[in-house]
Amino acid sequence: MMKYQNCSIRLAAIEDAKQLCEWWNDGSIMAHAGWPLGSKTTIDEVIERITKSPSTRYIIEYDDVPIGEMSARKVDESTAEVGIKICDSDYLDKGLGKIYLSLLFQHLFDEQGCESIILDTNVNNLRAQATYKKLGFKQVSDQRRSWPDQLGVMQYSIDYRLIKSDFNSFV
Numbered sequence: 001m002m003k004y005q006n007c008s009i010r011l012a013a014i015e016d017a018k019q020l021c022e023w024w025n026d027g028s029i030m031a032h033a034g035w036p037l038g039s040k041t042t043i044d045e046v047i048e049r050i051t052k053s054p055s056t057r058y059i060i061e062y063d064d065v066p067i068g069e070m071s072a073r074k075v076d077e078s079t080a081e082v083g084i085k086i087c088d089s090d091y092l093d094k095g096l097g098k099i100y101l102s103l104l105f106q107h108l109f110d111e112q113g114c115e116s117i118i119l120d121t122n123v124n125n126l127r128a129q130a131t132y133k134k135l136g137f138k139q140v141s142d143q144r145r146s147w148p149d150q151l152g153v154m155q156y157s158i159d160y161r162l163i164k165s166d167f168n169s170f171v
Helices: 014-024 028-032 043-052 096-110 124-134
Strands: 001-005 006-012 054-061 066-075 079-086 116-122 146-147 154-161
Touching: 001 079, 006 096, 014 028, 014 043, 028 116, 028 124, 043 079, 054 096, 054 154, 066 096, 079 096, 096 124, 116 124
Parallel strands: 079 116
Antiparallel strands: 001 006, 006 054, 054 066, 066 079, 116 154, 146 154
């Protein structure tokens, strides 16, 4: 478990499958990822992702209450790809994302041997982009990937990379 003040990150367990399923099937939470109608995921599919995915799934908590999720996956020996969703809207815009990401990044850099971290975000997610830049991420290129969401609306993402020496921790 990773912890800083009221914020903690723990490994997701099978017991978290119901909560993850609810979040993933909520279009208001998943719209940024191209699922404005929710992902239509079953609890069994969530359990399989928790137990068999190459990504490590984490639950983020505030005062021991689950408020979102994170994932991390090694793409090579020294690079991890991460994702984060604060799913409980009561906890958005409070500066918590940079704390949770700082905890995870310290773990990846110090305990997993990573030298860089990559991620992508929807071009319209300006709040996330500002957070990533504060943490030290640099935009990899101006080239944006695109895909149609469930409604056929084109979505665009931007790729970012954080090098260990550029990391600005908020914990």
